[in-house]
Each structure stands twice: as structure tokens, then as C-alpha cells.
Amino acid sequence: MQNSFTEENYLKIIHALSGRDGGEVSTNALAESTATRAASVTDMLRKLAEKGLINYKKYQGVTLTEQGEKVAIKVIRKHRLWEVFLVEKLGFGWDEVHDIAEELEHIPSEILVEKLDNFLGHPRFDPHGDPIPDAKGNLTEPDYxxxxxxxxxxxxxxxxxxxxxxxxxxxxxxxxxxxxxxxxxxxxxxxxxxxxxxxxxxxxxxxxxxxxxxxxxxxx
Amino acid sequence: MQNSFTEENYLKIIHALSGRDGGEVSTNALAESTATRAASVTDMLRKLAEKGLINYKKYQGVTLTEQGEKVAIKVIRKHRLWEVFLVEKLGFGWDEVHDIAEELEHIPSEILVEKLDNFLGHPRFDPHGDPIPDAKGNLTEPDYxxxxxxxxxxxxxxxxxxxxxxxxxxxxxxxxxxxxxxxxxxxxxxxxxxxxxxxxxxxxxxxxxxxxxxxxxxxx
DNA sequence: AAAAAAATTTAGGCTAGGCTAAATTTTTTA
DNA sequence: TAAAAAATTTAGCCTAGCCTAAATTTTTTT
Structure with a gap:
């Protein structure tokens, strides 16, 4: 089953907030990052948990399941590849691309991503230096x-x-x-x-x- | 005010169905093209009329207002430019690009379109031979x-x-x-x-x- | 270890965009 | 031109995502 724009965003943000250790992310932190209210976050968490994308126990914060992690990394891959495209090919500044990539990252099509990656010459890092996950979903954070x-x-x-x-x-x-x-x-x-x-x-x-x-x- | 993904689609389809003469488009025709039911179309028509994007009188079909036409043409411009990108740059076949362009056409950003147009070398036609409206919104249908x-x-x-x-x-x-x-x-x-x-x-x-x-x- | 504070969830609502069934209007046919 | 058919609209509902206010649970303070 396909995940919605909003669901993908939640997964991406949970990934970002849980950091290298994959620690629990709180409802409030999510509310802040998604610019919504805690009550709305709770609704979405119940839904993501039902879909098997997060581990969620009431009042205990959430972590991504393996499946949720996969989805999150795909979104991150798309986001960063599109950023490379916008800067390298279209001539945007590195300060201008975030919002546009935020939209492009949710365009659904595996083939599109792979063709884009190919067109860009399989870049390893985006214009801000963030690592781009490979097609298999491996994301290695360099230890700067x-x-x-x-x-x-x-x-x-x-x-x-x-x-x-x-x-x-x-x-x-x-x-x-x-x-x-x-x-x-x-x-x-x-x-x-x-x-x-x-x-x-x-x-x-x-x-x-x-x-x-x-x-x-x-x-x- | 911004138009939603769905609103843009309605305008694009009304444009397509009203043809060169800009004739009235029926509720049923829209229902068929949008893959929704006539009752849903009626709802949306009321909304688009309130926004001043279409001329709508109950039971009489709709036409685009000047403003609605502008929006429709922008969407068409984006769709066709993205199709050129997908075929010329990413190597898709002309039979594979429609659905993806259908998503990309709703990415909101004037600058993005203009930079894309520039990157592509200001193409006049898309991979199916359809004319691409220019940045000012002029769309000239060649009379093939x-x-x-x-x-x-x-x-x-x-x-x-x-x-x-x-x-x-x-x-x-x-x-x-x-x-x-x-x-x-x-x-x-x-x-x-x-x-x-x-x-x-x-x-x-x-x-x-x-x-x-x-x-x-x-x-x- | 209570009490107070903070975090989270539940309850009940709202809007966009859909749907079905029923009512109404327009068009076609006899 | 009246009856039947087709098209359209209205009424009432539904889901995704969001909201506020109130209830509940957890954490922090005293």
C-alpha cells in the first residue's frame, strides 16, 4: 500500500529526530517539527503504528520499524537527489532548494528516482554535504x-x-x-x-x- | 490564493474538454475525465465558480474565466516541460511519462518552471508534439x-x-x-x-x- | 511520597474531496 | 406536447488530517 505525503513526512521527521542511536521520539517534538498540535500527532502515530511503520506505545514515544526506516530513507534519497538536480542542473543556490525538494521528494516512482540518480552521475552527497542513501537503502553518515x-x-x-x-x-x-x-x-x-x-x-x-x-x- | 492539486486538475481538464472554441463543458464529461461522480463534480464547480475561475450556471455547463484559463495554461506549461525533461534528460520513452508529469505539474514554484524551461533550452513542443505555452501564457495550437x-x-x-x-x-x-x-x-x-x-x-x-x-x- | 507541572491522549469538531440515493431540471422521444 | 430518459443538483455521509478543550498519565518538585 502507498503512503501519503503526510505519512512520508512523519517518517522522515521521526528518522531525523531519532538520530544515530534510533532513540524514541516524543509526541511534542513531532508536533513542533510538523508544525501541528500534539493531538494531531497522536492521531497520525496510531495510524502509522497500524500500518507497521513505527513502534508506538502510548505515552512512550516512537521509533521506526525496519519497514518505516526503509520508507524514510527512500524519501531522504529522493529529497537529496532532487536537491542536487536543482543546484547542479537548474542553477539554484543551496539556500533556495529546500522547500522545492520538500515537494519533489513525494513524487511516487521508483524508476524516476533511479533515472534521476543516473542522470546526476550517482552523487554521494547533496549540496549541503548530506550523504545520499544508495538505491538499496544504505545510508552511511560520515563522522564529521x-x-x-x-x-x-x-x-x-x-x-x-x-x-x-x-x-x-x-x-x-x-x-x-x-x-x-x-x-x-x-x-x-x-x-x-x-x-x-x-x-x-x-x-x-x-x-x-x-x-x-x-x-x-x-x-x- | 493558491489552488489545490485537485482544483488545478479540474481547470486543466476543463481547458482540454472545451477545445479550441472554448465551449461549455458538461458535468458528466468532467466526471468521466476526473474519474469521479457527477455529484462530486458539482461540488467542485461551485467552489471554482466562487473563486472566479470558471463561469458556472446550474445545469448549463462551465467555461473557464480568463483567470481560470491562466491557471490552466500554467499547469499545461509545467506538464509539458516536465515531459520534455523526462524524455530528453532522463531517457524515458514518450509512452512512460504521462503519469509522472501529472504529478510534477502541480509542484508550485514559478522560478522552478522558468529555470527548468531555461535548462531545457526553451522547447516549443513536448515529446508528443503538443505545443508548450510560453512564460507569458501564450499557447498557440498549430493547425495540423x-x-x-x-x-x-x-x-x-x-x-x-x-x-x-x-x-x-x-x-x-x-x-x-x-x-x-x-x-x-x-x-x-x-x-x-x-x-x-x-x-x-x-x-x-x-x-x-x-x-x-x-x-x-x-x-x- | 504527595502535589504540581508537563506531556500525552481522548472526545468531539472542522474542511477538502469524495460517494450514494433521492430530487429536480433539461432533453429527447413518441 | 406530454411522457420518458438523461443529466444535474441536493441531501446526507465518509475519510484524511487537522484543531481545541478536557481527561489522563508521566515526570518533576517539594
Whole structure:
């Protein structure tokens, strides 16, 4: 049986909120993420549980079943592939594609996804650095670190973002920080943890703790 | 205000059914095309009329208002552009794209359409030969003729199809008839109006009246 | 370990878009 | 042109997803 647009969204969000450990997700957290009320979430949880997509016991929060996980990962795959298409082929900025991909991800057609993947050359990461699950549903999260964990003197490579908000991405654009940029931490201020960094061996700039916390990087 | 997926579909179908003359479309015709019951159509018509998208008087059939026509043409533009994308870029067959485009056409985003149009190189026709409305909403139907109106001895070019059913398109594939093919009518059988034709100066074959009726052609 | 607070669920409703059955209007036929 | 048939609308219901208010359960405080 097919899952609705709304059901797919719930599964995707449960996946995101349960994190690497696959821990329980609360009704309230879901209400916040879906921009609905807790009572509405409860309704949907009952329905998803009946369909065997989540493990749900009243008052205890939910986790995805294996089947639910599969559906969620398919949606994530579609979302990220469409984002690549929008940026690489259509010329959108990385700050503009989220809402459109949010719609495209629910277009139902296995063949479409596979042809799209093929057309794009089987990309491994989306424009924000998030990994794209493969056709079999394998999703491997690379273990990047957050820039706040980098010591003075280290040179790292920018690999992704935690915050996907357009305003944050635009801020990075203005700062000249993009995927692949080399960031050298020159100095960290004790007081507010803001940092002085050098981008790609050129431009020096200050970045706030708020920014550092949302930058995923990798030692080189 | 935004129109729903369903509302857009009604407008698109009313456009298609009212033909070149913009004539009234009946409730029953809409029920058939939308695969719903007449009573449901009546409900929707009331709603579309309230929104100013159609001219509706009880029992009298409907026509599109100028505003409704605009919406319909936008949907058609999106549908046909996506079909070009699916065939030209993703490698789908012309018989496989209708249902997927039916979903994609409702993705809301003006910018997306324009970027897609640009990416595709501003195509004028979709993979079935149907004209693509321009960004301003101009839709000019070329006046092709149907193959049944072609006399013996004439050579014409295949420009489109009236029937978009996969089975018909696949039949054309098997017959080697595609957009742009030159068709020379060698003989027409009085009895059943079937015809003997030559395709691109090579392959000769018989085509039934049913096929002739659905082929749009142009004198050269 | 009670009491208070927070989280969650239940009860009862609402809207969009469907449906069936019955009523009404228009069209066709005799 | 009146009766029959066909088309259309109205009335009353249904489901998916959402809502508020009230009830219930869990968690936190004192």
C-alpha cells in the first residue's frame, strides 16, 4: 500500500529526530517539527503504528520499524537527489532548494528516482554535504566533527552544515565559506568562543560560536 | 490564493474538454475525465465558480474565466516541460511519462518552471508534439491535420498524436513512426479506410483507420 | 511520597474531496 | 406536447488530517 505525503513526512521527521542511536521520539517534538498540535500527532502515530511503520506505545514515544526506516530513507534519497538536480542542473543556490525538494521528494516512482540518480552521475552527497542513501537503502553518515571541536592551528575541510536555514547558508556565502573550503583556525577567543579563521589560505574572518557550531568539518 | 492539486486538475481538464472554441463543458464529461461522480463534480464547480475561475450556471455547463484559463495554461506549461525533461534528460520513452508529469505539474514554484524551461533550452513542443505555452501564457495550437484527411500520393510529416495512451504510442514505436517521420500515403482501402503508407521513404506498412485518426500531420 | 507541572491522549469538531440515493431540471422521444 | 430518459443538483455521509478543550498519565518538585 502507498503512503501519503503526510505519512512520508512523519517518517522522515521521526528518522531525523531519532538520530544515530534510533532513540524514541516524543509526541511534542513531532508536533513542533510538523508544525501541528500534539493531538494531531497522536492521531497520525496510531495510524502509522497500524500500518507497521513505527513502534508506538502510548505515552512512550516512537521509533521506526525496519519497514518505516526503509520508507524514510527512500524519501531522504529522493529529497537529496532532487536537491542536487536543482543546484547542479537548474542553477539554484543551496539556500533556495529546500522547500522545492520538500515537494519533489513525494513524487511516487521508483524508476524516476533511479533515472534521476543516473542522470546526476550517482552523487554521494547533496549540496549541503548530506550523504545520499544508495538505491538499496544504505545510508552511511560520515563522522564529521563540528568546527567548535577544532583546535587552534588546525586546518580542516568544510564538509557540511547542521543548520540548513537559508539565512545561515546565505551567511556562509557572504563569508566565502563553501563545501570543500579549507578552514584554518587561527585563534579562539576565550570570552565568547568566537574564532578567527582563514579560508582557503586567503580571506581571514571572524566567525561566531553560533556559526562554528553548525559547520561540519573533516581533518585532512 | 493558491489552488489545490485537485482544483488545478479540474481547470486543466476543463481547458482540454472545451477545445479550441472554448465551449461549455458538461458535468458528466468532467466526471468521466476526473474519474469521479457527477455529484462530486458539482461540488467542485461551485467552489471554482466562487473563486472566479470558471463561469458556472446550474445545469448549463462551465467555461473557464480568463483567470481560470491562466491557471490552466500554467499547469499545461509545467506538464509539458516536465515531459520534455523526462524524455530528453532522463531517457524515458514518450509512452512512460504521462503519469509522472501529472504529478510534477502541480509542484508550485514559478522560478522552478522558468529555470527548468531555461535548462531545457526553451522547447516549443513536448515529446508528443503538443505545443508548450510560453512564460507569458501564450499557447498557440498549430493547425495540423489528421492523417485521415490526407489524400493518396501526398507526403506529410508526422507532428503529433491525438491519443496519448501508452498502448497507442507503443504501437507507433513498433511501426517505426515517430515525430518528424515523413509519411507517404500510397493507398487507401475503400472498405475500412485502412491505409498503406511508406515511412521515411523506407518501410511500408498498413495502418488502420483508428491509427490514422490519431496521427497529426503537416503538409511539407 | 504527595502535589504540581508537563506531556500525552481522548472526545468531539472542522474542511477538502469524495460517494450514494433521492430530487429536480433539461432533453429527447413518441 | 406530454411522457420518458438523461443529466444535474441536493441531501446526507465518509475519510484524511487537522484543531481545541478536557481527561489522563508521566515526570518533576517539594
Amino acid at each position: 566533527k563540528v568546527l567548535t571541536d577544532v583546535h587552534v592551528g588546525e586546518k580542516v575541510r568544510m564538509m557540511g552544515v547542521l543548520d540548513h536555514a537559508p539565512s545561515f547558508l546565505q551567511h556562509l556565502d557572504r563569508s566565502g565559506i563553501k563545501l570543500g573550503s579549507v578552514i584554518e583556525v587561527k585563534e579562539i577567543n576565550e570570552y565568547d568562543k568566537s574564532a578567527s579563521v582563514q579560508i582557503d589560505g586567503g580571506q581571514s574572518l571572524f566567525i561566531s560560536l553560533e556559526v562554528s557550531k553548525n559547520l561540519l568539518v573533516q581533518r585532512r | 491535420k489528421v492523417l485521415t484527411d490526407v489524400h493518396v500520393g501526398e507526403k506529410v510529416r508526422m507532428m503529433g498524436v491525438l491519443d496519448h495512451a501508452p498502448s497507442f504510442l507503443q504501437h507507433l514505436d513498433r511501426s517505426g513512426i515517430k515525430l518528424g517521420s515523413v509519411i507517404e500515403v500510397k493507398e487507401i482501402n475503400e472498405y475500412d479506410k485502412s491505409a498503406s503508407v511508406q515511412i521515411d521513404g523506407g518501410q511500408s506498412l498498413f495502418i488502420s483507420l483508428e491509427v490514422s485518426k490519431n496521427l497529426l500531420v503537416q503538409r511539407r
